[in-house]
Amino acid sequence: MPRVPADSQTSAGFDSNLLAFTRELRAEGVAAGTAELLDAAAAIGHVQWSDRAAVHGALSATLAKSPEDLRIFEVVFERFFFRKAEETALQRGEEVAGKDPGGEQAQRIDLEALKQQIATALQEGGEGSLRDMARLAVAAFGQTQGGSGVVGVDVQRIRRSLGLRSEPQPDLPPEDARAEGVPRDRLREFEREVRRELERQTIERTRSLPPARPLGDLQRGLPTGQAADLAEIHKVVAQLRRKLATSGQLLKGQRQSSAIDVRRTVRASLQTGGVPVVLHQRPKRPKRPEIFVLCDVSTSVTSASIFFLAVLHALHDSFRKMRSFVFIERISEVTELFDRERDFKKISRAITSDAGVADVSGYTDYGRVWLEFLKLIESELHPRATVIVLGDARTNGRPAREDLFGQIAARAGRTFWLNPEPKLYWNYGDSVIDSYSEYCTTFECWTAAQLGDFVDALANPRHLPPSK
Amino acid sequence: MSNTPKTAEELASRLTADGYLADTQTALVAWLAIKLGKPVLVEGPAGVGKTELAKSLSRVLDRDLIRLQCYEGLDEAKALYEWNYRKQLLRIQAESADSGWDKVQDDIFGEEFLLERPLLEAITSEEPVVLLVDEIDKTDQEFEAMLLELLSDFQVSIPELGTMTSRSHPVVLLTSNNSRELTEALKRRCLYLWIDYPEAEHELAIIRLKTPDLPAAVASRLIELVAEIRGLDLKKPPSIAESIDWARALLLLGADDIDAKVFRETMSVIVKHRSDLDTVAERVGVKLDGGDAASAS
Incomplete structure (x- = not known):
């Protein structure tokens, strides 16, 4: 009899979600077996469900068991529960949160000022302000450039056109907030907010959830780091x-024909009275x-x-x-x-x-x-x-x-x-x-x-x- | 067990009171480990406080800490149990005349003649303990396999004696520096905790806790520098242990600012490779103000 969380009655809904979540993790290559799943269920039973950080912590401790797995876990967790929330919102027919990121407001946005503002916000922090900035950025660039339809590409485009980089940019004037480079993790957080915002807009536009895509190599980590x-x-x-x-060596077996070394074959044939019994071939050099x-x-x-x-x-x-x-x-x-x-x-x-x-x-x-x-x-x-x-x-x-x-x-x-x-x-x-x-x-x-x-x-x- | 904390937050605050600043994830996993009775596999760079966590936990929970330091070639005779041959011999000699062979045979393979090594000691202890298996990645795979029975069921099978089940439920922490990939079987039995270099604020809090006398300005400057040094491509980036050592060194020197001179003198506290020293001096040292850095280096 497998262990189940103490209050299995109320957790039935969460169990199915947990199952779905684990399945998604497996699809991304995390080896989360039944043992892990049971542990996760048991751990979830001990934390407050309303506490997002605690649920996240309990799940990551039981399901992801290496640094690589943790990285994938972060992305999948983010995606899975974001989609769940949006799905519920759609079902209830509620307005999706974060609507109207500033329709007419966006026209007034001065691009240069926005760049500075975002860079400053990134330097200083505060999650709320980051989210606002992400919305503004999406609104501004949605108008000037239009979307490519691929969220990941749009995120990178927005980041590029904002001129945000983690490395110092010495060619910018020193009073520019971007000159020293934006902290790497803050930048990543900003990208995540932008991504979320873009996805939210797509969902709002189409009134349905887009199909879940497998993680690209881009999200699994780039060879850009240190x-x-x-x-x-x-x-x-x-x-x-x-x-x-x-x-x-591989080639050797594959090539069928090869040239005969006439000289060596004739010399060898002398031993057999001039009949070329043994054929000598030219050595194949890769x-x-x-x-x-x-x-x-x-x-x-x-x-x-x-x-x-x-x-x-x-x-x-x-x-x-x-x-x-x-x-x-x-x-x-x-x-x-x-x-x-x-x-x-x-x-x-x-x-x-x-x-x-x-x-x-x-x-x-x-x-x-x-x-x-x-x-x-x-x-x-x-x-x-x-x-x-x-x-x-x-x-x-x-x-x-x-x-x-x-x-x-x-x-x-x-x-x-x-x-x-x-x-x-x-x-x-x-x-x-x-x-x-x-x-x-x-x-x-x-x-x-x-x-x-x-x-x-x-x-x-x-x-x-x-x-x- | 009155000593078990009710919530993860309570455990965190108790750890803090003991001088170990755990982040939320660390506290949560440690708490879950106690609650679920599962071992925790703690991984992360060297010197971020993996071993310290176990020590602090044992103090907070008021339990004994039993530590098994792993190394290549560690076998069960040193980790689990061993028969006390000398005592067995003595027993045989002392009574060989008047008792039959069968009786002696039964007798000398009793618990009395068993030398308990850390792992067995941990599970046979009357009081629950904290068991720390340090640097498990240093051992061979065979040893890992031997641990499996202990980790999943908290029992040890001794062929001559039978199965020894645990009398109390120990909290088990295994640490690893990730120098080799651990087997799936071991990972499956554990909760997983990755401790990374802490964020700047957290590290500052740790430094303030460990060296309360260090001026605040120096502490924050120190954190900044350490973060910068970690960004370089070093053989061994400085971790929290080094930061704390450095803070203590600065405190001893009575430094009220980290300028180029102080930095050059104390650099060897945080950077421990010849080539790294050069890199750090070149990339970080020269940026500091305070005069003669350029001419000296």
């Missing part, structure tokens, strides 16, 4: 290295591509460039014939640095401090980079070479010079572009990835899994999606 995330990248990169090292990597290290990809440098670092260990370049406005070869230095931290510091790639503005100038790269390397490009570009293809209004890029691509055998932005942002704003994608194969690459896809393609050419 030490912990960096460690994660290194772990994946180490796996990739192993995969690359064994990829040669193709080691010769690689040129260009890596954008400008500020627009700050968070991604650490990721990219880690990738570069790993690639260097795996491919012997590889030359690396970093660029912002100019291009600079860092192959030697990578060969000399084994410590990733030292490399990234050396690159950011004295690679000499930034000129005046610190914005990427793709046209100039292509030109310099061509001049530098033109004679060495050949059809077996692979060119990989790591960058967001944001030109900052400067000429893209896709004709030059086309020349590079034409000389090289294969050309890849890894873009650290989610596909939804491509060609949005000053991103010109489309004009380049004509000449190369583009990959969306901001999680380790996506990186894995790319490495598969690189090491195993037949798995490539048809380019052009």
Whole structure:
């Protein structure tokens, strides 16, 4: 007989909710078994149901049993009980809370003032004010830009256009509240409020609950953070290295035909009176591509460039014939640095401090980079070479010079572009990835899994999606 | 048990009175552990007060603390029980003449000849205790498996004696620094508590509690700096234990502000790796005012 909460009569409604909640957790990959469910039910019996924090605490202690699980738990808990509340509200036909975030009020909102106001609110805190700010922001941007229909994208758009970042932004005037960077957790809280507000509006508009979507990789955590995330990248990169090292063996079994080594076969046939009894075949050597990597290290990809440098670092260990370049406005070869230095931290510091790639503005100038790269390397490009570009293809209004890029691509055998932005942002704003994608194969690459896809393609050419 | 707190809040306030500032989640999970009689698996970075929680709990609940420090190679002879061979030998020699073999055999495998190790001691104790299994991630998986019976049913099976069930219900805390993934079976039997670096206000409160004589301005400056240092990519970021040590060091030095000089002198209290020291001096130390930092470093 399993243990049930002491007052099972009244908790029947909650039990079914708990069951549904656990099912959602499982769908997201949290290993919450029956034992966990029973514990959760027992724990819930001991806390006040009306106390949201206590219920949350009791459930998280019994259902989520690792830091990763906890992260997923937070998101699912938030989503599940938000939806439950909205559902109940809809059923009762009540006005959904938070209606009219300021219809005519929004028109009066001065965008600049709003940015400042929100940044200040984020610095100082107070949950209530955050919620108000989120509503104002949603109202203002709902009018100027319209929604993309995807809540996650809208949240990020709003954050971007408010210019909110956790890193310090030295190019802003010092009295600007955003100049020092917004505290990371406050920013996350704000994003959550905005998300909630957007969902609320959708529900209000359609008078029904949208279907629950599984969590995206975006919510599971991005490789944008600090030490912990960096460690994660290194772990994946180490796996990739192993995969690359064994990829040669994999090919062996797959290729059916191979060339016969006539010389060795004839020599062996001498032992059998000139009859070639034993056939000797040419050894199959895995193709080691010769690689040129260009890596954008400008500020627009700050968070991604650490990721990219880690990738570069790993690639260097795996491919012997590889030359690396970093660029912002100019291009600079860092192959030697990578060969000399084994410590990733030292490399990234050396690159950011004295690679000499930034000129005046610190914005990427793709046209100039292509030109310099061509001049530098033109004679060495050949059809077996692979060119990989790591960058967001944001030109900052400067000429893209896709004709030059086309020349590079034409000389090289294969050309890849890894873009650290989610596909939804491509060609949005000053991103010109489309004009380049004509000449190369583009990959969306901001999680380790996506990186894995790319490495598969690189090491195993037949798995490539048809380019052009 | 009159000593059991009625609510999680009561437990929290009692812990505070004992000098341990628990956040709501910590207090709630500890309280649930007492209520549900389940072990708690406490994880988090080193030095955030996992072990301290167990100590404080034992004081608050007025129970004995039995501590098992885990390490690689720890086996059941040291953790659970062992037969007292010497005593058994003596027993056999003393009575070998006049008693039959069967009687002696029954006799020497009795409780009298059992050496209780921490785990057995915890469950056979007449009074309920707090059992702390510290750094469980340091042991081997086999040891973890051995713990399972104890954790789920609070009993230990001894082949020669039978099953020893617990006389009282201990509160069990297992701590882990997450240096290896624990098995699902173990996790399933436990409540889970993740203690992270505390938020600034909470940490300030802890510092104020531990070093009430430290000027408030210095304390808040200290918290700020520690938070900044944690943001750097260090081998071992400073945790609460280091913050408290630092606060005590500053108090001893009688510092009324943290300037570059004081920071340089006391930095080694919070940062404990050679390479980390360089990083911190480079990134944080130079930002502080107070003169000769630039020329000295």
